[in-house]
Amino acid sequence: xxxxxxxxxxxxxxxxxxxxxxxxxxxxxxxxxxxxxxxxxxxxxxxxxxxxxxxxxxxxxxxxxxxxxxxxxxxxxxxxxxxxxxxxxxxxxxxxxxxxxxxxxxxxxxxxxxxxxxxxxxxxxxxxxxxxxxxxxxxxxxxxxxxxxxxxxxxxxxxxxxxxxxxxxxxxxxxxxxxxxxxxxxxxxxxxxxxxxxxxxxxxxxxxxxxxxxxxxxxxxxxxxxxxxxxxxxxxxxxxxxxxxxxxxxxxxxxxxxxxxxxxxxxxxxxxxxxxxxxxxxxxxxxxxxxxxxxxxxxxxxxxxxxxxxxxxxxxxxxxxxxxxxxxxxxxxxxxxxxxxxxxxxxxxxxxxxxxxxxxxxxxxxxxxxxxxxxxxxxxxxxxxxxxxxxxxxxxxxxxxxxxxxxxxxxxxxxxxxxxxxxxxxxxxxxxxxxxxxxxxxxxxxxx
Amino acid sequence: xxxxxxxxxxxxxxxxxxxxxxxxxxxxxxxxxxxxxxxxxxxxxxxxxxxxxxxxxxxxxxxxxxxxxxxxxxxxxxxxxxxxxxxxxxxxxxxxxxxxxxxxxxxxxxxxxxxxxxxxxxxxxxxxxxxxxxxxxxxxxxxxxxxxxxxxxxxxxxxxxxxxxxxxxxxxxxxxxxxxxxxxxxxxxxxxxxxxxxxxxxxxxxxxxxxxxxxxxxxxxxxxxxxxxxxxxxxxxxxxxxxxxxxxxxxxxx
Numbered sequence: 269x270x271x272x273x274x275x276x277x278x279x280x281x282x283x284x285x286x287x288x289x290x291x292x293x294x295x296x297x298x299x300x301x302x303x304x305x306x307x308x309x310x311x312x313x314x315x316x317x318x319x320x321x322x323x324x325x326x327x328x329x330x331x332x333x334x335x336x337x338x339x340x341x342x343x344x345x346x347x348x349x350x351x352x353x354x355x356x357x358x359x360x361x362x363x364x365x366x367x368x369x370x371x372x373x374x375x376x377x378x379x380x381x382x383x384x385x386x387x388x389x390x391x392x393x394x395x396x397x398x399x400x401x402x403x404x405x406x407x408x409x410x411x412x413x414x415x416x417x418x419x420x421x422x423x424x425x426x427x428x429x430x431x432x433x434x435x436x437x438x439x440x441x442x443x444x445x446x447x448x449x450x451x452x453x454x455x456x457x458x459x460x461x462x463x464x465x466x467x468x469x470x471x472x473x474x475x476x477x478x479x480x481x482x483x484x485x486x487x488x489x490x491x492x493x494x495x496x497x498x499x500x501x502x503x504x505x506x507x508x509x510x511x512x513x514x515x516x517x518x519x520x521x522x523x524x525x526x527x528x529x530x531x532x533x534x535x536x537x538x539x540x541x542x543x544x545x546x547x548x549x550x551x552x553x554x555x556x557x558x559x560x561x562x563x564x565x566x567x568x569x570x571x572x573x574x575x576x577x578x579x580x581x582x583x584x585x586x587x588x589x590x591x592x593x594x595x596x597x598x599x600x601x602x603x604x605x606x607x608x609x610x611x612x613x614x615x616x617x618x619x620x621x622x623x624x625x626x627x628x629x630x631x632x633x634x635x636x637x638x639x640x641x642x643x644x645x646x647x648x649x650x651x652x653x654x655x656x657x658x659x660x661x662x663x664x665x666x667x668x669x670x671x672x673x674x675x676x677x678x679x680x681x682x683x684x685x686x687x688x689x690x691x692x693x694x695x696x697x698x699x700x701x702x703x704x705x706x707x708x709x710x711x712x713x714x715x716x
Numbered sequence: 717x718x719x720x721x722x723x724x725x726x727x728x729x730x731x732x733x734x735x736x737x738x739x740x741x742x743x744x745x746x747x748x749x750x751x752x753x754x755x756x757x758x759x760x761x762x763x764x765x766x767x768x769x770x771x772x773x774x775x776x777x778x779x780x781x782x783x784x785x786x787x788x789x790x791x792x793x794x795x796x797x798x799x800x801x802x803x804x805x806x807x808x809x810x811x812x813x814x815x816x817x818x819x820x821x822x823x824x825x826x827x828x829x830x831x832x833x834x835x836x837x838x839x840x841x842x843x844x845x846x847x848x849x850x851x852x853x854x855x856x857x858x859x860x861x862x863x864x865x866x867x868x869x870x871x872x873x874x875x876x877x878x879x880x881x882x883x884x885x886x887x888x889x890x891x892x893x894x895x896x897x898x899x900x901x902x903x904x905x906x907x908x909x910x911x912x913x914x915x916x917x918x919x920x921x922x923x924x925x926x927x928x929x930x931x932x933x934x935x936x937x938x939x940x941x942x943x944x945x946x947x948x949x950x951x952x953x954x955x956x957x958x959x960x961x962x963x964x965x966x967x968x969x970x
Contacts, residue, residue, distance in 0.1 A: 456947070477947050480912060493915075499942055500915065521919040521943055524912050537916060543923040545916045566916040582913060588872050590913045611872075613910035627910065634908065634954070659910065702911065 306433065308345035309369075309379045309400075310336055314359045316385035316394070324384050327391060327418045331384060334419050337464060338426030338442040339380075341693065343668060343686040344434060348376050359383055361396070366403050376400050380429060389415045395425050397432065407432050419466055441664045445707040446671055447471065447481040447490055448682055451700040458492050460507075463664070463671075463684065463706070465695030471505070472496075478503075481705045484527045489513065489552075491525040491534060502536050504552060516554040521545065524569045527552070529576045535560070537568040547581060547599070560599030566590070571617045571624075572597075580605070580615040580624050592626050592641070605641050606648065612639075614660045618667050625651075625661035625670060638672050651687075658683075662706045671695075671704035767793035769825035771834035773813075779843045783814040786821060786836065793825035793832070815840055856894050860969045863890045864899075867925050867965040872909065874920035876928055880965075884925060887967065888932040900940040901925050902966040906959035907946050918943030925965035940970065 312332045315321045340347045354368040358381040369376055382395035396408040409428055411421050420443070427440030441463060450459045450468075456477045461468040472478045474496035481492040487507055494503045497517060502525045504513040521539040528534065531552075538548045544564045550557035561567045565585035572579055577597055582590045586604065589611040595602040605624060606612045612628040624643055627636040635657035640649045652658040656676030663670060664684075671684045677694070682704045685692040769790040778784050787810040790796050797804050799822050802811055807825070820837040854862075864887055867880035876884065891897060903922030905914035922941035930936045951958040 477944075479915070479947075520941075521916070523915050539919060539923075543920065543927065545919065566913065566920065568916045569910075569912045582910075584872075584913070590910060611909070613913045636910070 306345050306378075307348050307374055307376050308339060308429075308433075309348040309353065309376045310339055311353060311358050311379065311381045312350075313382040313384055313393070313395070314357050316359070316383040316392075320386055324386055327384055327386070327415060330418050331393075331422045334422035334464070334466075335380070335426055338423060338440070339429065341464075341669075341684075341686065341691050342426070342430050342440055342442075343688075343691060344430060344438070348372075348374065361398070361405060364398060366400070369400060378406065378433060380425075382425075384418075386415065391415050391418055391421065393421050393425070395428075397429060419462070423462070438666055438668070439709055441666050441669060441709075443710050444664060445487075445710075446662075446682065446684075446695070447483065447492075447705045447707065448673075448696070448701055449479055449481065449492075449703040450696070458490065459701075460490075461695070463695070464693070465682075465697075468696070471510070480524050480703055482526050483507075483705055483707045484531050485529050485708050486531060487707050487710055488531070489527065491527055493523050493525065502534070504534070514553060516557075526570050526572055528572050529574055535570040535572065535579055537566075537570070547579070549597070560595065560597070561602075562599075569614050571615050573617050574619055574621045580617055582613040582615065582626075592624065592628075594624075594643070605643075605646065606639075607646070608648075611636075616661050616663055618663050619665055620667045625663065627659040627661065627672075638670070660703050662704045664706045665708045669706075671706050673702045673704060764828035765792045766829035767791065767825040767827035767832045769793065769796065769823050769832045769834045771798075771821065771823040771836040773821065773836040773838050776837065777839040777841070780816060780840050781814070781843065783812050784838055786811045786813055788823050788834070790823075790825040790832070792829050793827040795827075796823060796825045798823045813838070856897050857969055859894055860890065860897055860899070860967075864967045866967060867921075867928075868960060869921055869963045869965070871906070871959070871963065872917070874903075874917060874924045876924055880925075881928070884928045885932070888929060888934060891929070891934050891938070898938045898940075898970045900942060900968045900970055902948075902968060903941065903943040903945075904948060904950075904962050904964050904966060905946045906962040907949055907952075907954070908959065909946065911945060911947075915943055915945035915947075918945045921963075921965050 313328060315324045315328065339345055352372055354365055356363060356365060358364055377400055379398045379400055382393060385392040391413055393411045397406045399406040409425060411424055413421050423442035426442040430438060430440035444463045445460050446463055447458060447460045449456050455475045456479060457473065458471040458478045458481050459468050460471050471490060474494065476495040479493045481490055483490060489504055490507050491502065491504045493500050499519050500521055500523055501517045502515050502522045504515050505511065506513060518538060523537045525534050525536040533549055534552055535547055535549045537545045540546050542564050545566050545568055546559045546563065547561045547567045547570050548557055548559045563585050565583050567581055567583045569582040570579050578594055579597055580592060580594045583593050584590050590613045592605040592612045592615050593602055594605055606628060608630055610628055610630040612626050615624045615626040617624055622643060624641045626639055628639050629636050636659050637653055638651040638658045638661050640651060656674050658672055658674045661670050661672045668687055669684060670687060671682060673680050674683050680700045680702050681694050682696045682701050683692060683694050767790060769788060771788045773784055773786050775784050786798065786802065788796065789808045793807055795804065796807055800819055802821065815838055818839045820835055823834050825832045865883040867876065867883050869880065870877060901922045903918030903920065905918050922943055926939045926941050929939060949962050951961055
């Protein structure tokens with residue numbers, strides 16, 4: 269039998285976090301815990317001038333909610349509950365009553381505040397973080413954008429706060445995206461949304477089945493399997509302008525593409541003349557195609573290690589059900605990772621190279637759960653339990669969050685969570701949504 | 717017979733008279749005649765029986781192109797011939813004939829007693845020019861729909877099990893019967909497995925069914941395959957009955 273150990277905080281980078289059994293609390297009511305570090309207060313951002321209050325009401329509401337959710341989901345902060353805050357709104361730095369703040373039953377270390385202004389449809393945000401111990405401004409940011417970009421501005425600011433307050437140890441994921449498959453009528457199209465479920469946009473419109481999306485590491489491309497020509501074929505599209513990049517069609521069976529970390533190659537599953545499926549690697553234009561596995565089994569679902577030196581995949585080569593294997597990028601040194609049997613698929617290599625996430629049913633139960641295997645030791649940790657079938661994990665680029673699909677509410681939806689599960693969010697709700705693929709970081713804009 | 721007797725009687729009388737007259741005349745004594753050879757007398761035989769023959773043809777009315785049978789019986793015959801190309805035949809027998817026009821056949825039996833003839837006539841008519849329409853043919857599509865059977869699989873497997881073999885052998889007959897049919901085999905899986913693995917497993921199921929048919933002599937160019945994994949389930953219940961329905965190689969005409 270295998271050791272079932274809930275994931276401990278020691279796995280996470282050096283930022284302090286409380287270990288919590290809580291599930292899915294409302295974001296406003298996070299109580300501070302004794303001894304917790306990095307207590308962050310985020311007061312509501314205010315209209316720059318009172319006369320703009322009415323027309324800025326919606327933008328302010330969105331900004332404040334998005335910022336709060338981003339900051340609490342990052343997992344780096346204990347968010348000080350707004351019900352404790354001194355009542356005075358903070359528009360200018362001198363509005364901060366440090367005495368009142370230090371009288372709170374917990375010690376707020378940092379306070380985020382700011383204003384929004386509106387000139388026509390142009391939104392101007394002036395945002396600051398104050399060091400409450402030093403009683404001075406820590407850093408600030410001015411951002412402008414169209415009024416309907418208010419959510420993106422809030423994401424940007426949340427990422428800035430994470431980056432600064434972790435002293436550059438971690439980039440925030442608030443501006444990342446998730447690609448996924450969404451059933452629309454009789455077809456399944458690829459959609460892309462903000463990581464938090466906002467701005468869901470269709471990427472394909474071909475009225476066929478489009479499955480298993482995967483990002484190029486720099487987000488410049490999306491690859492996926494599409495039945496738009498009748499057979500399952502590998503499709504690669506530019507994410508920048510939506511153009512289709514030429515790739516061979518095989519007219520047989522091709523599936524589960526994954527672009528290499530250096531962005532120059534793609535690995536995928538392809539039918540062989542034997543009738544089974546092997547893993548093939550080629551350049552992004554399909555040239556230099558060669559198989560790296562050669563086995564009369566089904567080999568599928570490949571994922572690259574972050575160095576590009578290894579590939580993990582699923583195969584039924586050792587028996588009846590699919591298991592997880594690792595090999596070198598040229599196919600040598602195949603070794604099995606999950607040894608306990610059952611049925612496992614959909615491996616995803618963590619950005620720091622240390623973990624494989626995958627879904628597995630150790631015994632022939634109905635439901636899958638998400639597991640982590642430590643690549644070096646083979647130790648296995650269970651991340652979900654007793655909540656429907658949970659499949660298709662995908663790592664956020666910070667290596668601290670996972671997206672996955674779950675049917676725990678009765679329909680298949682996309683969920684995101686901090687690795688230790690203290691923050692779990694359902695980010696889709698309509699229809700049937702599967703196969704999340706978390707993007708890489710988008711190019712970080714320089715601050716001022 | 718009477719006539720023969722009469723002739724015999726006359727011959728006897730005549731020869732008797734000849735003998736008497738030679739004995740009654742007294743002449744100079746002649747040297748005693750050599751003793752007379754005795755007259756050769758053929759013992760009287762009944763005359764040979766006359767041959768008989770009968771001839772018939774059945775059926776006696778045929779359509780052009782059809783055949784019929786001549787049959788005959790003869791007696792007291794040493795030779796039987798039939799005209800119109802039949803030739804010398806055994807005393808009794810039959811022949812299959814296929815005359816192209818109405819013909820009267822004559823059979824002649826000959827023997828020591830004489831000869832005999834018999835006739836039989838065959839009437840040959842042209843076929844009807846109006847052919848009755850054939851019964852309406854069932855279309856390939858309807859035939860396919862009515863007769864083709866899907867093949868079913870065990871969980872997580874793509875091997876052809878016994879009932880699938882029976883179904884695919886049936887399908888082989890259907891496809892050999894209608895050699896113009898081209899079709900696609902779809903591979904499907906039940907809801908339980910992983911989506912990525914199931915797309916590959918469906919492909920193996922479709923190909924396993926195709927390989928079986930090709931092995932039975934169906935031309936592979938008639939067969940296309942595609943996998944739908946668990947993307948196109950035909951039922952949604954969470955029980956084995958529904959799951960089995962989905963684990964199939966499904967045939968669709970192209």
